[in-house]
Amino acid sequence: MQASINIRPGDLSQYADLRAEVRSFLADYARQHGKHDWIASWMGHSPQFSKALGERGWIGMTWPKKYGGAERTFLERYVVMEELLASGAPVAAHWIGDRQSGPLLLNVGTEAQRQKYLPGITRGETFFSIGMSEPGSGSDLAAARTKAEKTSDGWVINGQKIWTSNAHNNHYAIVFCRTSPLNEKKRHEGFSQFIVDLKSEGLETRPIENIAGEHHFNEVFFKDVVVADDCLVGEAGNGWNQVTSELAFERSGPERFLSNYALTAKLTDAMQGVDSDLARQEIGRMAAHYWTLRKMSSGVAKAISEGDPPNLEAALVKDLGTIFEQEIADTTRKLVHSSDIRSDEFFDLMQSYTVMHAPSFTLRGGTNEVLRGIIARGMGLR
DSSP, X not given: XXXXXXXXXXXXXXXXXXXXXXXXXXXXXXHHHOSTTOTTGGGOOOHHHHHHHHHTXXXXXXXXXXXXXXXXXXXXXXXXXXXHHHHTOOOHHHHHIIIIIHHHHHHHOOHHHHHHHHHHXXXXXXXXXXXXXXXXXXXXXXXXXXXXEEOSSEEEEEEEXXXXXXXXXXXXXXXXXXXXXXXXXXXXXXXXXXXXXXXXXXXXXXXXXXXXXXXXXXXEEXXXXXXXXGGXXXXXXXXXXXXXXXXXXXXXXXXXXXTTHHHHHHHHHHTTTOOOHHHHHHHHHHHXXXXXXXXXXXXXXXXXXXXXXXXXXHHHHHHHHHHHHHHHHXXXXXXXXXXXOOOOHHHHHHXXXXXXXXXXXXXXXXXXXXXXXXXXXXXXXX
């Protein structure tokens, strides 16, 4: 069945007061604590910063108040996310729980699970990782081989996950497992999701250092890891439907094109007063891309708020946004080398960080090749 792409931008102009409040908070926080953790933007892991956000009610903003949420709109949340990303604030500690693990539990979790985990997420004290990707399967989640076998009093998990962000720092992971034998004709069936304590007996986390020598990613090994029945998320066997719905949250947010916005802002400031046609052309092009992607991404947030699952649109935002993010590294280098501008240490660190991490932008959250397959299939082209 052919689908159409329909992205209607959300109106963010009505939230000017909230935007000003967030900017004031960020400026005050930076003055008091410094910005040494801010180079990595939404990949920067700072429990202290997450707790400060939780105290302001800016985690789980759309969730019911009985779970610690603020019952605000998805567009209000979007405004807060924009400002955090634009400043380069270190939000990684709470990011996954706020973006997708919490919404997943709200949608399909039990009441006991919501009461147990959601208040800690909103306070900025409980942190989640994602246990999806596996060695040898690339972005093909249906090739996952980690198994969870039913026992008399729970489940036993065996297998391996890879690229598990901050598993060495966080408290829990929602792990995607096969719970029924593989049927080659129905590869997407027979999966389930489980909440796993990352300190569980039999669970081992090994670091994967990136090109910058940083420890952000991990391999996670499960050897007879026991989880109770109440750790099953949603229905046994419905994991594929749950995880694809979850990915709409992961792929459509402003982090898919604002990861290095702080570098763009610093570059624009540095180019002030430089008489360069190349600079005007490139900065104008970047501004146009930011504006377009912002319209698209806010439209997905609006669709989510209206209960319309925007899986196709989310894939499109992620594909276009991460390609643009990679281009920013090249554009910055080109303009810096072609102009006699003054840069400071923070600018140089941000530029170095972006250049080294740019190759990963189109990998995390699903490769562009996989996303384009989703888009083509959704539009009836394959």
